[in-house]
Amino acid sequence: MQDEYQLDYFKENGFVRKTCPKCKTNFWTRDADTEFCGDPPCVSYSFIGAPVFKKEYDISSMREAYLSFFEKHGHTRVDRYPVIARWRDDIYLTIASIADFQPFVTSGLVPPPANPLTISQPCIRLDDLDAVGRSGRHLTTFEMMAHHCFNSRGNEIYWKDRTVELCDTLLADLGCDLKAVTYKENPWAGGGNAGPSVEVMVGGLELATLVFMDLKQVKGGSIEIKGETYEKMDNYIVDTGYGLERFVWASKGSPTIYDAVFPKIVSELMDLAGIEHSIDNPEYARMFSQNARFAGVMDISGQANLLQLRKKVADTIGTTVEKLQKLMVPVESVYAITDHSRCLAFMLGDGIIPSNVKAGYLARLVLRRTLRLMKELDIREPLIEIIEMQIKNFPEYPEFRERLDTIREIVALEEEKYADTIERGTKLVKKTALHFKDKKEKMPLGELIQLYDTHGIPPEITREVAKEAGVEVELPDTFYSLVAKKHSKAQEEETEGLTLDLPLTRKLYYEDSEQTEFSAKVLEVIENKIILDRTLFYPEGGGQPADHGTLSMEDYVANVADVQNMNGVIVHETDSDIGFKKGDAVKGKIDWERRLAHMRHHTATHIVNESAKAVLGKHIWQTGAQKSTDRARLDLTHFKRITDEEFREIELLANRAVMKNQPVYIDWMDRIEAEKKYGFVLYQGGVPPGKEIRILRVGSDVEACGGTHVSNTGLIGPIKLIKTERIQDGVERIEFSAGEAAVKRMQERDELLNKASDALRVSPEHLPDTVNRFFDEWKEFKKENERLKAELAEVRVKAMMGDAVEINGLKVLSKKIQHADVEELIKAATEFSKNDDVVAILASESGGVKIVVAAGARAQKLGVNAGAIVREMSKLVGGGGGGKPGIAQGGGTDAARIEEALERGVEMVSEKMK
């Protein structure tokens, strides 16, 4: 690895290689007197108050200076990608510029959009959320300016020397003193790749990282970095990252990155929060400068570390931690809000819908955190106003302004939801707190975790509310990591794909989607799995199930039950292992009805998606879909429930699209070209691998799709939407049927309707009214019934009182009442036992044996226990029972022994009286 950094460029330009005495890493510098590597904590920030470039830049002028510099040096400028990584299924957010080109460009499968290229890619990282605002340098959202160069053996554009040279020249162009620059050696590894890398340090600030990615992770590889083993790759990539915000900061030398990057919004927010932010006041600026310097050299995650930082800063500027805290906390919150609102502008602007899962959850996390900070500062301005400020501040992203109406609605809804959660939470906390107050205990940690984990109530709020109720809580520093621990990580299972050393199967289903029969040669037979040289059988994929059908040879036929695509080799699984062998010529026949139903549902899915977008808005994005022969479902990102009206409208539009009988266009296109032409909407149904992708166009819907489709929309037949379902917050599912399945569904519904109206002897039109009337009447009868039972009970009591037997001063009544249900028995028994000295033992036979015993107050005092009596009696009739001493009920199945049970009941009372 050492040799990797022996660049000619360094040698020719008078660099010397030194080893940092503190961290022991090697670095290159033009100034032989430089002692340390230039990276905190070995050195601290020196650029604050001493800008490193010859003039000040803001975000847009810095970005432009960078991009045009690289354009001038032979690079093509490429548009930014969205912050939500739509083209990836392994990460939610775009975390680096290279993420734009993973995995297919970096793997060499797909050529880059340009080579070499330069880009300024907005990135979002939420790892250090707590440090944002406090450290003076952390941001959730930043633009990674980069130049990338994709080399392969025999086709090298440029590699290490040229990369360092470009960096050096750029810094020189910006007026940076090159003697102050150090290139620190620091091998990089991540996401299965690795390579040598240098960090570019100026004034104690890491301005850029130049990564030379030429290794891939291989088990037992010969090169070891950070505990993993790697091998050289055939393609090797220049992956650079220049922090736009850091360049701006370095150009201004302001106390914090926030004051450098968004001075206007910071000052507006300070006004709203009523904070005097006099960054020109040297004393004030010194406080934040010192803070940033110290924070630059230490880890400030966790309360303990933060306190340590506060202490250091307080000591240097000669104040107390308390005073410092009071001054800094609100300002830090404003910084954080500024950053977070920018993050939200990007997230929502790029179409993330807040939700409780996936990327949507991250958006909600940031949004709620921002609201919390605003509340602490008592900023009454609606959040959307601040986000709008940000959006207006980015003239370079006009796409955000187009979405403003939707963003407004989303933010308003989210604010409402959060307020609800807090309100609900506060009540719950109060209740919980009172519970512990009664017990005179502290509220335990487990309770705090529970409140946060299941109800989303931040522990700080719990503490506050509990305090008001006079209950202390136990809140350790490590709270959030304790929560994280509770969610034990479910290890992701690696699905081991069967790798077959066979030629790729020719996909006849792509060549002619109307064909039902074909001939092919058997290439391999593994148990009941058959691999052919060509096939019409569509393998399961893209939410479309596998084709079924038969494979046959002269005298035998095998049913194909499943078909899978193993990296281009299509495997037919048959339900028996009758004897095909290598080299056999077979005939295949697919179950056309099944296939046609799939094709209809698949094309219909695209149409419903398009219709939903037209009705609900541009933010609609497919997050999943599944087809079958009789129905299909489509999951869409949407921030509220689909109304009945919208539902009908979507159905109508979908059927209109069918009736227009539009052609369905299928083209194989170069991936990069397709992305350029249509954008990432292509990947709604998933991200297909490969250089060439199959593009399907129906009406205005364009998607990368590997499924089989009908050739014209008219062939779909009717589309019947069945229902919507909210599978997650922010994700709506539409279920529908198409073609014959739709007709069947409609018929089924008609039948239900007919059956229902037949049952009530009315026509379907009158069904709703009639049902309502019946329901109302049913409720009335129920009430009346209850009233009558109560009356009946009274009458029965009067009539039967005379039959009571005296036992030691108690009146014991034991009686079988024909056909009375439990309720009647209870009512009668209760009525009896209103008399203190009465014990009523009642039984009936209605759907088995029912027994009710009630004892008056005096009887109970004398030891009569209704529960005990019922238990014993019920045992006799083959059941069980129980209740309270005053009233109990039970029963069994053996009606023949009712009399016996009643006798036993009386006997038990007299036993008590002895």
Next chain:
RNA sequence: GGGCCUGUAGAUCAGGGGUAGAUCGUUGCGUUCGCAACGCAAAGGCCGCGGGUUCGAAUCCCGCCGGGUCCA
């Protein structure tokens, strides 16, 4: 993708195998010139839906539907 919580009167919620409750609100009566306040009374429940267990389910179990929330 993986968890956790939750659904009871118009609203907020208790209860948690054995006769469905409280508070507020509503209506009526009383008090008042009238209102507020107060006193008394009443109406208002498929205990989310469907299965299962049980003599008996609002309560336990399973599934579905709805709402909430955390993590990756």
